[in-house]
Amino acid sequence: MNEKKTILSGIKPSGDLTLGSYIGALKNWVELSDQYDCYYMMADMHAITVRQNPAELRRRTLAQLAQYIACGLDPQKNTIFIQSHVPAHAELSWVLACYTMFGELSRMTQFKDKSAKNADNINAGLFTYPVLMAADILIYQADLVPVGEDQKQHVELTRDIAQRFNGVYGDVFKMPEPFIPKTGARIMSLQEPQNKMSKSEQDSGGCVCIMDKPEDIMRAFKRAVTDCETCVRFDPAAKPGVSNLMQIYSVCTGRSFDAIESEFAGRGYGDFKLAVGEAVVETMRPIREEAERLLKDKAYLESVYADGAKRASYVAGRTVSKVYKKVGFVPKSAL
Numbered sequence: 001m002n003e004k005k006t007i008l009s010g011i012k013p014s015g016d017l018t019l020g021s022y023i024g025a026l027k028n029w030v031e032l033s034d035q036y037d038c039y040y041m042m043a044d045m046h047a048i049t050v051r052q053n054p055a056e057l058r059r060r061t062l063a064q065l066a067q068y069i070a071c072g073l074d075p076q077k078n079t080i081f082i083q084s085h086v087p088a089h090a091e092l093s094w095v096l097a098c099y100t101m102f103g104e105l106s107r108m109t110q111f112k113d114k115s116a117k118n119a120d121n122i123n124a125g126l127f128t129y130p131v132l133m134a135a136d137i138l139i140y141q142a143d144l145v146p147v148g149e150d151q152k153q154h155v156e157l158t159r160d161i162a163q164r165f166n167g168v169y170g171d172v173f174k175m176p177e178p179f180i181p182k183t184g185a186r187i188m189s190l191q192e193p194q195n196k197m198s199k200s201e202q203d204s205g206g207c208v209c210i211m212d213k214p215e216d217i218m219r220a221f222k223r224a225v226t227d228c229e230t231c232v233r234f235d236p237a238a239k240p241g242v243s244n245l246m247q248i249y250s251v252c253t254g255r256s257f258d259a260i261e262s263e264f265a266g267r268g269y270g271d272f273k274l275a276v277g278e279a280v281v282e283t284m285r286p287i288r289e290e291a292e293r294l295l296k297d298k299a300y301l302e303s304v305y306a307d308g309a310k311r312a313s314y315v316a317g318r319t320v321s322k323v324y325k326k327v328g329f330v331p332k333s334a335l
């Protein structure tokens, strides 16, 4: 009997993984992988809700896998897979769509934001995105879903869908909880510290990627926006830029905010920004090097995602069979 609780999370390969993905997601995923039975995926099906270049999507999906492993996710301990390799997600998504209201989906803030940003491509996939996400979560009977603040509404909708379905058919789905990490949950843009560091806005200089070269990382930190006070002090409301840099520095060095304030007392922002840049370079270096090495080993990566898809499909298939039976589909013949 497996007593460990189950975790599912994913990142869509719509952009290269950033320092924000590392601090806000991957680093926490690694910490959770001892205590929980973890499923971590590359959400490529979610990525195509926005138009993607096929070759780039393929490249980023594999690069993302290499970076998951390089960050410390052990493919033996965790089930790491590519979403499109487990067709049961799409199957469950269809059924769940029939238990999700048009009005509920219309109220999703991410849908409203993304439709505003992609006014020329407000496709049905963008609208039903949260249903596929509900399928991702419910199909593994996940207890916890580590997500950023921006995805909390989707996990809440997942609960509503599960509750509605369970209300009709009995206890089919486990009720998942969003799990929002306390520290470093939101790494902000280095250029616009009011906004989240975003992998879809990589040209602005506000974003640092895990695979970036040291000189590019240093340049981004040297140019980071601060304020005119010249005092390293943690105050996210009044000093969003400096506070964000402190947050990053704290994660990379393990130092507390108090220790950082004393370290830079009486020193200018120039020194501080250099120190943060260097700390990030040293934190990313082993990850980048290991990811580069893994990317050359296509056979190994293939064995990881093949094994992950096999394990995930087994669990996911069981949920789909149960759901199909509940809604009244004729069971497939064993012949």
Ligand code: TRP
Pocket: 008, 009, 010, 011, 012, 043, 046, 132, 133, 136, 137, 145, 146, 147, 151
């Ligand atoms: N929507 C998530 C994001 O943009 C990615 C995602 C897809 C996800 N399916 C998921 C996250 C299931 C958690 C659980 O970040």
